[in-house]
Amino acid sequence: MSNQILIPKLAIVGVGLIGGSLALALKAAGVVGEVVGIGRGLANLEKALELGVVDRITQDPAEGVADADLVLLATPVLTLTEMASRVLPHMKPGAVLTDGGSVKGSVARAIEPLVPEGVHFVPGHPIAGTEKSGAEAAFATLYHRRRCILTPTAQTDPEALRLVRRVWETAGCEVVEMDVEKHDRILGAISHLPHMVAYSLVNAVSSYDRYEENILEYSAGGFRDFTRIASSDPTMWRDIALTNRDALLEMIERFELSLAELKEDIRGEKKDRLYDFFLRSKQSRDAIL
């Protein structure tokens, strides 16, 4: 890994799992000068400082980004536009704004018109995460061997795109570029849909009240692993559900058809079709092991 300074001054807006882990990864690689943590609550910022995730903290976005070379927005998706509007007017000429939001279409469309002359915006999304939140959840190796998707638009500056690519590569990612619409549909399928399914499953099972005891206590490893993602932050997922609405509704309907097919085969006791349904699924799943 390089230890040449790539980013003399980095500002992270929202020092949680995503923002904090990027700060730690770049520090570990020795490619950043100072890291400024910008946040809403003081408690999380102080934790971030104490853990060495950032070098300096502030609750004033304007002051925090004033001489930053790169600013990463890593707050919940629905807050990204407002945070962008608060930092963009204070960024220095030549500085680059990027984000790690899980939805890209609505974010890019809302932020691009706000970008002043001389400042650049590169929308991005690292495909990595855990179900934990906050500065304490951050760790330097979160991005190792993960993909990061950058979604440049017609307005994206090629030089700024190259810088953001190098940053994520330095953090350990394989960087892929695609358009925002494709990003939102693919993530709707492989990430947003599974979360909706897991949340719905936990609610369906935990509200089952035929017996007095809590039946979740009988659940073995399978259920626990399967539903771990339903422990993720409700605000983050509310925002994703709202901002990737159309792709998500399309995928929920595909999933409903798949489950309805299975249900009809169970109802009709279709032995061979059931075997085939489970086998096809197992083969697809095993192919990504």
Add this chain to the structure above:
Amino acid sequence: MSNQILIPKLAIVGVGLIGGSLALALKAAGVVGEVVGIGRGLANLEKALELGVVDRITQDPAEGVADADLVLLATPVLTLTEMASRVLPHMKPGAVLTDGGSVKGSVARAIEPLVPEGVHFVPGHPIAGTEKSGAEAAFATLYHRRRCILTPTAQTDPEALRLVRRVWETAGCEVVEMDVEKHDRILGAISHLPHMVAYSLVNAVSSYDRYEENILEYSAGGFRDFTRIASSDPTMWRDIALTNRDALLEMIERFELSLAELKEDIRGEKKDRLYDFFLRSKQSRDAIL
């Protein structure tokens, strides 16, 4: 752990994950004399012998159970009745038959009428497993700190029930007794439904063909972990889906309602309701961590 012989001769019909792991656990505890492995295919039986899971193998159930004190049936659910009919007439007086099948109502109803005078049957189900199959998947600690549910009926001999309870406790389980109907509904909710959902999810996502590439390649840890249970054996799950049909259809319908509620809130952009849906789920899930 005791090393007094509890079972001088144990016969395992179906030396896979469930049967093989019980054999290994009882051997490790020093409570069995000889373990006979009975199976269909020679390859798996030879593997079991080579790995020390069993001490002797045979493809002839009648011969294999002839002087066994305890016989465990651990083949797929739809084969349990036939296997029972093949071993019961050859079991010695006082011997006990038990099983590890994932569904209990249909199994108990079908096997009980076949049990000859002097031989006893105790239906059971260890709530433990992985997505792997066969003798190679077996390991001695599979049952450590897991629950095992025994579902005695009006016909169950109390002495035989006590023996089977001691066997599973020796393997590391906390043993719980409940009636067959309750077992099938609870397992339908916490195990069978999640498997149906995971299989349907993988099929829905892997058949998504809007883009040329295989979108599953973008899936991060979340999707992989979440869908691990969809790698389970298709025969096992076909049999469970068919034999626990009614409880499973009830649970699939509950789940469909839960997902439909979420879908309508996404469609209607109901911010507060979405937050509440995800929060409720997170709280239920976190309670079983």
